[in-house]
Amino acid sequence: MLDKSTAPKKHLGQNFLKDAILISKIIEIANITKDDKVIEIGPGKGALTFHLAEKALKVLAIEIDHNLYEYLNEQAGESYPSLTIIEEDVLKFPFETIESKFKVVANVPYYISTPIIFKLMEARNKITDMTIMLQKELANRIVASPNCKDFGILSIAVQFYATPTIELEIPRDAFFPVPKVDSAVLKIVPRKNPAVRVGNENLFWAVIKSAFSHRRKTLLNSLAMAGFKKDMLEGILINAGIELNIRPENLSMEEWGKLVDELTDHLEYQKMRKSHDW
Ligand code: SAM
Numbered sequence: 001m002l003d004k005s006t007a008p009k010k011h012l013g014q015n016f017l018k019d020a021i022l023i024s025k026i027i028e029i030a031n032i033t034k035d036d037k038v039i040e041i042g043p044g045k046g047a048l049t050f051h052l053a054e055k056a057l058k059v060l061a062i063e064i065d066h067n068l069y070e071y072l073n074e075q076a077g078e079s080y081p082s083l084t085i086i087e088e089d090v091l092k093f094p095f096e097t098i099e100s101k102f103k104v105v106a107n108v109p110y111y112i113s114t115p116i117i118f119k120l121m122e123a124r125n126k127i128t129d130m131t132i133m134l135q136k137e138l139a140n141r142i143v144a145s146p147n148c149k150d151f152g153i154l155s156i157a158v159q160f161y162a163t164p165t166i167e168l169e170i171p172r173d174a175f176f177p178v179p180k181v182d183s184a185v186l187k188i189v190p191r192k193n194p195a196v197r198v199g200n201e202n203l204f205w206a207v208i209k210s211a212f213s214h215r216r217k218t219l220l221n222s223l224a225m226a227g228f229k230k231d232m233l234e235g236i237l238i239n240a241g242i243e244l245n246i247r248p249e250n251l252s253m254e255e256w257g258k259l260v261d262e263l264t265d266h267l268e269y270q271k272m273r274k275s276h277d278w
Contacts, residue, residue: 006071008177012064013109017047019174026185027051029167030105030131041090041106041116046072052105053083061085062093091115095123104130113138124161124190132186139166139184151249153212162190196257204260211248219248236262
């Protein structure tokens with residue numbers, strides 16, 4: 001016999017929202033109007049989905065679990081013409097092929113929260129705003145400012161392209177089954193332009209990844225371990241007005257920008273000199 005069970009599956013991060021008051025607060029935060037197209041990630045049993053479908057022009061709900069996909073379709077019946085449910089892994093979904101702009105609403109499965117955030121940031125030009133429920137600890141890392149222990153690559157990855165704010169805290173007992181941690185609702189609004197201008201964005205991300213891969217070390221030592229020459233780096237930090245013993249989590253976005261621009265100039269100068277020498 002086919003398994004049609006909709007009992008929560010731990011490996012798919014299934015913790016279903018059951019608190020009606022919190023559900024209506026999340027819907028309020030999403031601020032959906034009749035002109036909006038909405039993509040919902042992981043609709044589950046539809047705690048948010050049917051409210052969204054009542055408010056939006058269109059809702060596309062992406063659910064990986066076949067049984068929940070069937071259950072949701074049965075529940076929706078003919079009552080929600082604005083709603084389309086697809087059975088798919090959100091990490092494989094081609095957001096870039098959607099033609100018009102859309103909003104994202106998601107109570108995301110915790111086991112893939114970070115890859116989902118990265119995927120959405122890549123699709124940011126198509127997204128008006130995102131209302132996303134995450135583990136509180138992860139939400140804190142995303143909104144963290146420099147000089148704070150939570151500040152890291154995830155904070156920079158989101159804040160470079162968008163403005164994230166924590167809108168609501170959700171206690172763990174608002175879910176069934178009750179997870180081990182509390183959650184928070186984040187609103188992420190993509191910026192028109194990145195938070196700082198950098199000449200070479202690829203180098204910017206390469207430097208940031210190298211810097212944060214040795215968290216306890218100074219910026220200078222982390223970048224030296226990634227293969228940059230230490231004396232060259234010292235000159236670059238001095239030119240950018242950055243202290244030599246600073247740690248990666250203490251740099252502001254502007255300082256990252258300056259550092260990478262100095263490094264870009266230096267590398268270009270080196271390249272030019274090499275070709276002249278030849
Ligand atoms: N939105 C519902 C709610 O608030 O009650 C369910 C949220 S539950 C935390 C996460 C949902 O994401 C589950 O329905 C799960 O099956 C689904 N899911 C897990 N991995 C997924 C993936 N890779 N792609 C799409 N949906 C996924």
